[in-house]
Amino acid sequence: MIGHFIHGHGPERALVLHGWFGDWRVFEPMLPALDESRFSFAFMDYRGYGESKTLGGPYDILTIASDAAALADHLGWDTFNLVGHSMGGKAALRIAADHPRRVQRILAITPVWAGRVPFDEPTLTMFRDAVHDVRKREAIIGKTAGGREPAVWAKNIAARSLQVSRPEAFGGYLESWAMSDFASDIDRLPIATRVVVGAHDSSVTRDVVAATWLTLPNASLAVLPEAGHYPMLQTPLALASVFESFLLTVTGEASS
Numbered sequence: 712m713i714g715h716f717i718h719g720h721g722p723e724r725a726l727v728l729h730g731w732f733g734d735w736r737v738f739e740p741m742l743p744a745l746d747e748s749r750f751s752f753a754f755m756d757y758r759g760y761g762e763s764k765t766l767g768g769p770y771d772i773l774t775i776a777s778d779a780a781a782l783a784d785h786l787g788w789d790t791f792n793l794v795g796h797s798m799g800g801k802a803a804l805r806i807a808a809d810h811p812r813r814v815q816r817i818l819a820i821t822p823v824w825a826g827r828v829p830f831d832e833p834t835l836t837m838f839r840d841a842v843h844d845v846r847k848r849e850a851i852i853g854k855t856a857g858g859r860e861p862a863v864w865a866k867n868i869a870a871r872s873l874q875v876s877r878p879e880a881f882g883g884y885l886e887s888w889a890m891s892d893f894a895s896d897i898d899r900l901p902i903a904t905r906v907v908v909g910a911h912d913s914s915v916t917r918d919v920v921a922a923t924w925l926t927l928p929n930a931s932l933a934v935l936p937e938a939g940h941y942p943m944l945q946t947p948l949a950l951a952s953v954f955e956s957f958l959l960t961v962t963g964e965a966s967s
Contacts, residue, residue: 712785713778714762716754719747723958725792725818726779726806727754728799730941731884732852732872734761737796738943744951749959752794755782759880770883772798772891776805780813789813792958796820796943797915798888808896817904818957820950821915821940824923826894838889842882845869857911857939868944897927904930905957907950909938933957 716735729735735754745752757775758766768774779802783791792815795803800822807814830838841847846869853865872881906924908917917934924930935942935949942950 713758713766713782714756714760714764715782716762717786718742718745718752718754719750721747721749721751723749723792724751724786724788724790725753725794725958726783726788727752728775728779728793728795728802729754729757729760730797730799731881731888732848732868734875736761736875737941740947741943741951741954744948745954749955753782753786753788755779757880757884759877759883761875764875764877764880768880768883770880771887772802772805772884773887775799775802776809779806780810783813790815792816792818794818794820794954794958795822797940798823798884801825801888801891804897804900805893807900807902808893811900811902814902816958816960817902818907818954819904819924820907820942821909821912822906822924823888823915824894824919825892825897826923827892828889830889835889838885839882842878842885845873848872852941855912855914855940856945857909857913859911859939860945868941894923900927901929903960905933905953906930907933907935907942907953909940909942909945910934910936911939914940 734756756763790813793803800819803817804825848869849865852868906920933953935946938946
């Protein structure tokens with residue numbers, strides 16, 4: 712079974728999918744603010760990351776989606792919510808496309824869209840170089856976070872990303888979340904979706920989200936004014952409040 716950590720024992724269930732630079736533990740600062748009596752969270756580690764670091768590939772969005780569905784089966788969850796950060800947001804859309812009757816809501820945190828990321832060639836090269844260059848990882852983290860944190864913060868996150876992921880997994884997931892395109896599969900996805908944007912995120916901006924995620928028929932937006940691309944680390948309590956207000960809405964009801 713794919714590596715995972717369970718937090719809580721409540722009736723509202725959610726699979727939580729991390730981003731490119733970290734394993735499930737990036738969400739740890741939020742745990743004291745997530746009500747264990749109301750929620751059951753399954754924080755999953757992708758193949759090649761964290762508790763699943765020894766598992767072989769393929770390292771792509773399709774495999775994340777397949778492993779997440781298998782984890783839900785293992786837990787006995789017929790229906791569940793999805794929470795996805797960055798590339799985890801793209802994986803959440805793949806799960807919802809494959810299992811629309813099982814997914815109740817999607818909470819997408821600074822998420823990558825279902826389509827191909829419109830990188831220019833220098834930026835794509837930089838991201839590919841980051842697979843083996845920790846300084847490139849540090850630069851990407853610092854920029855997308857908004858450039859407002861101490862420099863050592865991005866340095867430490869980049870260093871930890873080397874420890875918790877295998878290079879071949881890190882590189883494989885990049886090619887998948889950046890280059891794959893299944894936007895046509897979720898064109899009219901009716902599932903209630905809340906998109907969280909950090910006001911200082913230089914990558915997943917309000918304009919990017921408006922042109923992609925907010926075209927879904929039941930999508931809404933929340934902006935965290937003090938966050939960049941990593942609100943679970945930058946503003947964990949504010950993000951936990953969004954978790955609670957959205958995931959506890961009536962299934963299918965649009966969040967305000």
